[in-house]
Amino acid sequence: MNISHLSLGFEAAVGLAILYALFTVFQNVQRRREDAKKLPLPPQPPGHFLLGNLPEVLKATGTHTQHLLFHKWAKQYGEIFRVKVGPLTEYFINSDMAVKDIFDRQSSATAERPHWVMSSDYICGGYNVLLLHGSDPRWKHQRKVTHAAMTSVQRADAGIPFLHYETAKFLSEVANNPSLGQSRHDLWRAIGRYTYSTFTSQTFGMDLPDMDNPAIHYIHETGLEQILQTLPGSNLIDVIPALDRLPYFLNPWKQKGQSRFKRDMAWCIERLNRIKKGRARNVMADAFLPKVLSDSKNFGFATQEEAAYLALMLAIGAADTSRMTTWSFCEMMMTWPDVQATARREIDAVVGDRIPMYEDLASIPYVRCLMKELWRIRPPVSLGHPHVTTREITYNGYRLPKGARIHLNAWAVQHDERRHPDPERFWPERYANDTTDSMTSMNAKDVRQRDHFAFGSGRRVCPGYLVAERSFAVSIMRLLWAFEIKPAADAKLPLNALDYPGEMPGNPSEDLPITLVVRSEERRKQIGKAFAEAAEQRTPLVREKRVFLLIV
Numbered sequence: 001m002n003i004s005h006l007s008l009g010f011e012a013a014v015g016l017a018i019l020y021a022l023f024t025v026f027q028n029v030q031r032r033r034e035d036a037k038k039l040p041l042p043p044q045p046p047g048h049f050l051l052g053n054l055p056e057v058l059k060a061t062g063t064h065t066q067h068l069l070f071h072k073w074a075k076q077y078g079e080i081f082r083v084k085v086g087p088l089t090e091y092f093i094n095s096d097m098a099v100k101d102i103f104d105r106q107s108s109a110t111a112e113r114p115h116w117v118m119s120s121d122y123i124c125g126g127y128n129v130l131l132l133h134g135s136d137p138r139w140k141h142q143r144k145v146t147h148a149a150m151t152s153v154q155r156a157d158a159g160i161p162f163l164h165y166e167t168a169k170f171l172s173e174v175a176n177n178p179s180l181g182q183s184r185h186d187l188w189r190a191i192g193r194y195t196y197s198t199f200t201s202q203t204f205g206m207d208l209p210d211m212d213n214p215a216i217h218y219i220h221e222t223g224l225e226q227i228l229q230t231l232p233g234s235n236l237i238d239v240i241p242a243l244d245r246l247p248y249f250l251n252p253w254k255q256k257g258q259s260r261f262k263r264d265m266a267w268c269i270e271r272l273n274r275i276k277k278g279r280a281r282n283v284m285a286d287a288f289l290p291k292v293l294s295d296s297k298n299f300g301f302a303t304q305e306e307a308a309y310l311a312l313m314l315a316i317g318a319a320d321t322s323r324m325t326t327w328s329f330c331e332m333m334m335t336w337p338d339v340q341a342t343a344r345r346e347i348d349a350v351v352g353d354r355i356p357m358y359e360d361l362a363s364i365p366y367v368r369c370l371m372k373e374l375w376r377i378r379p380p381v382s383l384g385h386p387h388v389t390t391r392e393i394t395y396n397g398y399r400l401p402k403g404a405r406i407h408l409n410a411w412a413v414q415h416d417e418r419r420h421p422d423p424e425r426f427w428p429e430r431y432a433n434d435t436t437d438s439m440t441s442m443n444a445k446d447v448r449q450r451d452h453f454a455f456g457s458g459r460r461v462c463p464g465y466l467v468a469e470r471s472f473a474v475s476i477m478r479l480l481w482a483f484e485i486k487p488a489a490d491a492k493l494p495l496n497a498l499d500y501p502g503e504m505p506g507n508p509s510e511d512l513p514i515t516l517v518v519r520s521e522e523r524r525k526q527i528g529k530a531f532a533e534a535a536e537q538r539t540p541l542v543r544e545k546r547v548f549l550l551i552v
């Protein structure tokens, strides 16, 4: 045997060893897959043999109590359960540990959205960041631009002047018109005006100066329709996607959806053009869309129209959740007057007679506790927005198959008495030792320390939480500084959320029996002064027209 034979033998042995190692790895992967298959699916509440849990879910939908039904099942079945709604199976994730593991640690496999032909493809023309697939380069790009031009710390701070102006205007409207403060429906509209106007200012650089401005209804209705059309059972085409192949004249979903998309795009383009004209006259605000347009590469958007559509989507994502946050906060202040009194004392002690500013938040830790407690007890998106698994995953002895539709059940996690003792009590002091902002808390290593899950989790987490925090902090401080928040004379006491259920589960409706009464003559004067100053310092804006042109 010569030396070359020896080296050949050695090479063959190394080759065999590598093959053996690869084979072992492959076998292990196979075995793990097989093992995973052996794991059971999460439990399912007993249901109809054909319709599954649909009858019970429909009944809860009719009474606006889905959040309570899914909470009841979370208590019965634990960290994960599944619900069969006709042909669809939905998985609900009900504990902080499960959320951390499934949405955060396994985020590469849980950041997908379901494919909604009607809402995502037709109504939104494949442009809506909320509905796009996680693997879609457009989603990645839109998230990146959202951060750069609207939701980073710097951009969220750039929105504060809009917020200061709009809330001062709201305070002045209510303080100088006592009958407005006595009408729940007008207060709902006035709070809607200032939240919508804050965010149309931050997105399109356009404000909404009056409560009847049609843009408020337009934005609200557009966002609601997009969500309603994603609900299981709302469209046959989402149950049988092959219907998408039907020719246009035989496809009513395509006809209806695309006509809506055309209408919404025309609405966006109209505002885009106004900004361009405004820019020529140098009267443009420091807002999302003007910022994109002023960049020589338009932040990488293929078209300016796409950027304008994203501006609308951001306004939709921001405005209603923020209005609801303030509205639910008023509900809690009426339900828990002692908390209202404590909060007011804390605010007064720092600001006295001058109007609170966002910067005061750092000196009034109780406000931070109020924010966390409100988003815990009344998460605006209480059952999460569905994600989909892109491969089979496992958690704590259960298997979630590829393609499973998963919901972060924020209501159940945040009303779990093991996590939050006495969960139905609005008790800001439970966060007394937690001074973290949303970003820090979200990234807490120990998920048990995380304050709440109102903004979701994982790669699809709401990108707007810094903006939302600023908006809510200013609203809380100014509302309490300016007004007594009291139940209306005809309110049925004690207040019961089920007497005024809102459009989305767990949210109060505009029937909430609320009144706002200005605290003193001195406060009224201060409000007038603050509003006049805010109006004077304000950046010129592209004015939203009062007369609304509906372009279909």
Ligand code: HEM
Pocket (backbone or CB within 6 Å): 129, 130, 131, 143, 146, 150, 151, 313, 314, 317, 318, 319, 321, 322, 325, 379, 380, 381, 384, 385, 386, 387, 408, 454, 455, 456, 457, 458, 459, 460, 461, 462, 463, 464, 465, 467, 468
């Ligand atoms: C109180 C205020 C808000 C709440 C409670 C809230 C809540 C949420 C939730 C639960 C999601 C889904 C997260 C998930 O799928 O895991 C979401 C998504 C989103 N939110 Fe917010 N949001 C708020 C304010 C805002 C603001 C101010 C903006 C914009 C400035 C915004 C923009 C978005 C966008 C673009 C998405 C889609 C993210 C994606 O699918 O990748 N939101 N939000």
